[in-house]
Structure formats: structure tokens, C-alpha cells
Amino acid sequence: MSTGLWLVGARGSVATTAVVGALAVRAGLAARNGLVTESPAFAEAGLPPLEGFVFGGHDVTAMPLAKRAEALGQAGVVPRHLPAVLADELDQVDARIRPGGRQEGETQAEHAARLAADIRSFAQASGVDRVVVVNVASTEPPAEPHPAHASLDALETALEQGATVLPTSSLYAYAALQAGSAFVDFTPSTGARLPALDELARRERLPYAGSDGKTGETLVKSTLAPMFQTRELHVQSWVGMNILGGGDGATLADPHASLSKTRSKGRSVAETLGYEVVAPVHIDNVPDMGEWKTAWDHIAFEGFLGVRMTMQFTWQGCDSALAAPLVLDLARLAARAAQAGESGPLPALGFFFKDPVASSEHRLATQYDVLVAWARDLAGRSA
Numbered sequence: 001m002s003t004g005l006w007l008v009g010a011r012g013s014v015a016t017t018a019v020v021g022a023l024a025v026r027a028g029l030a031a032r033n034g035l036v037t038e039s040p041a042f043a044e045a046g047l048p049p050l051e052g053f054v055f056g057g058h059d060v061t062a063m064p065l066a067k068r069a070e071a072l073g074q075a076g077v078v079p080r081h082l083p084a085v086l087a088d089e090l091d092q093v094d095a096r097i098r099p100g101g102r103q104e105g106e107t108q109a110e111h112a113a114r115l116a117a118d119i120r121s122f123a124q125a126s127g128v129d130r131v132v133v134v135n136v137a138s139t140e141p142p143a144e145p146h147p148a149h150a151s152l153d154a155l156e157t158a159l160e161q162g163a164t165v166l167p168t169s170s171l172y173a174y175a176a177l178q179a180g181s182a183f184v185d186f187t188p189s190t191g192a193r194l195p196a197l198d199e200l201a202r203r204e205r206l207p208y209a210g211s212d213g214k215t216g217e218t219l220v221k222s223t224l225a226p227m228f229q230t231r232e233l234h235v236q237s238w239v240g241m242n243i244l245g246g247g248d249g250a251t252l253a254d255p256h257a258s259l260s261k262t263r264s265k266g267r268s269v270a271e272t273l274g275y276e277v278v279a280p281v282h283i284d285n286v287p288d289m290g291e292w293k294t295a296w297d298h299i300a301f302e303g304f305l306g307v308r309m310t311m312q313f314t315w316q317g318c319d320s321a322l323a324a325p326l327v328l329d330l331a332r333l334a335a336r337a338a339q340a341g342e343s344g345p346l347p348a349l350g351f352f353f354k355d356p357v358a359s360s361e362h363r364l365a366t367q368y369d370v371l372v373a374w375a376r377d378l379a380g381r382s383a
Helices: 013-025 065-074 085-094 108-126 154-158 168-178 195-203 217-230 248-251 255-271 320-340 347-352 364-378
Strands: 001-006 052-059 098-099 130-135 181-187 207-209 234-244 281-285 291-301 307-317
Touching: 001 013, 001 108, 001 168, 001 320, 013 052, 013 065, 013 085, 013 248, 013 320, 052 108, 065 085, 098 154, 108 130, 108 154, 108 168, 130 168, 130 320, 154 195, 168 181, 168 195, 181 291, 181 320, 207 320, 217 234, 217 255, 217 291, 217 307, 217 364, 234 255, 320 347, 320 364, 347 364
Parallel strands: 001 052, 001 130, 052 098, 130 181, 181 207, 234 281
Antiparallel strands: 234 291, 291 307
């Protein structure tokens, strides 16, 4: 079974790392470390193989994918030799990347129609069985509520009248669903999380998932918070400090864009513990860190007889290298869900997200159990 993976932000760090990684694994040049769906628990789920993936996407930049991969090699994100070895294949992927930005004089309806036409053309030209669209573009500010978001009829009427009513991430979700593709939002942007787009997904019998990939600090939170909960240790505050560079650092230096990220990062602690906690999250852009990030967390809690104690941890990592395998995992799982006829949100994929749609479960071990049970159920289902 061949699968098209259409990446929104296809020349960005995460997308490029995912493409390089998949091509390297396919060629036997890299191990499958970090790929959750390669574990034995998913062997019988009928997931499409990475070897059958075909890549394309939208982006607003023109830097060739091979050049972007070369820069990531120099930064230590991918092995330095891989971009040269994979240059021909990267050029082939690059030829399938289309301009994503809104053109001068183009209405949102026209923009969405063009994006959807690009996805359909890709599916037809590549001969894939189905396409999954994954948004790995820059984080947007939270969307302002609009009457057109409330129903599909209201949305389509507004678009037909030439109105601009959708955040960019939601426009890509709309185009993906119109093109018959499952949609995954790896960012904290609005994406498909609008009633009108949920209605569209259900009407077209397509699944969607999101949001905000859980790669670092929140991954640790979703492991540690259940420990405090089950041991009846009362958390009083949980403060997170994040420093990072690269494109994400520059984007999140905008306080409006940063608000989407801090909201998604802050959700897990209170919902796991069952009570409100003072839990501010700070994000600072430090350009010289490049593609790397560091998170430092300070947790204050009370034990028996009200004794005050603290815990601290530091997480240091390369976000693109942490995110890329999850993008591939999610594409495999969403493609299989579409094949099995699932539609609407996929709460079983909450394991991968800070702010999972249709789920308030954040405990990592429980999320994993739910994911594995869902994958095993897929084993007995066909299209």
C-alpha cells in the first residue's frame, strides 16, 4: 500500500528531517529509532510501510529541500553525510512541493481550491492509495471566534462571498478534507479544531488528529504528573522555562504566536492532577541555540504532614529529530484509520500530542495503552 505524505511547511526543519529520515531508513542507511509504530505492538495493525511513502507538500519558501537538508546536516540535526547521499531523491521530493501562500488578489475560497487541487494532482500523479496531510508549519496565534466557524454551511457561504474567515492552518485543513485527505495538525494552531471542519470531516468520512506534537518538556510532564497524582503528593506549582533557537524560536518570540504554544503546554498538568496548579510556562528565543532547545522545570509539592519538597529536571534535545519520527508515525496511523473508514477526531492518537483533540487524557502510559488497543482493533478491520 502506497501512501502520500503531504507536508504543510515542507521545507521546514521538521518536514525536512522527516523526509531525510524516511529516505535513509528506506535505503538501510539509518536505524528506526524513535518510530513508535515500528514496535512489535503495531506489527499486526496493517499500517502502510514507510517504504511505500511518497512525499510532497506546500511551503512559502523557495529554498531547495536538498539545501535545507545540507544545513541541517551542518547543524547536527541529521547525519552530515546523508543529504549528499540522498540528494537525487530529495530533488524529486522538492519537485513535488508547491507554493502555499495566498496569491495577490486570491480569495480564501480560491486559495483553498488551489491547495486542494495541488493535493489531488499529487495523488493522481504519484498513484498513491491515499494522502495524509500533516501541518508542520509555523505556529499561529489563537484564532478569534467567527460565526462562520460554527457550521459548514456558514463557512461555505462566507467563503463563497469572498470573506476571509479561516486561520491559515484551518484553510489547509479545509483544503485537505476537500481533497479527500486525512489531516494531522502537529502544531498548536487551530487547524481542524473548528465545528465547521469537524462537520466536513464527518461528511467526507475522513479522520483528523492533533494538536501540538508532544516531543520534550510536556512528554516528561505527562510521565511525572501521574506519579504525583497516584502517590497523593499535592503539587503547588510547576514552572517551566524553555529556551530555543531556529525558526521555532523566532516564531515564538511573537507573544501572540507564543500564546498558542503556552496554552497547549499548560493543559496537561491540571487535567492530570484534577485541580488547578500555578503552572506558568516561559519561552524565550535564543538564536545561537539554532535547532536545539533546553527546558528547565521546577516543581513544588507537599508530602505527608505538609512537608514542602521540590523536584527539578532539565530536558535538552533537538526538536526536529524528536518530532520527525512522530510525523511519520502519525501519517501511518492516520492513513490506516482512513482505510478503516474512521471519520472525525482520532482521540486514540492523543499519545502524540500536548493538546489532544477529543480527549482530556494526558497520562502517557494510559495514552499508550489506548493507542495500542486501538491499533489492535484496526488489525481486524479493512476499508
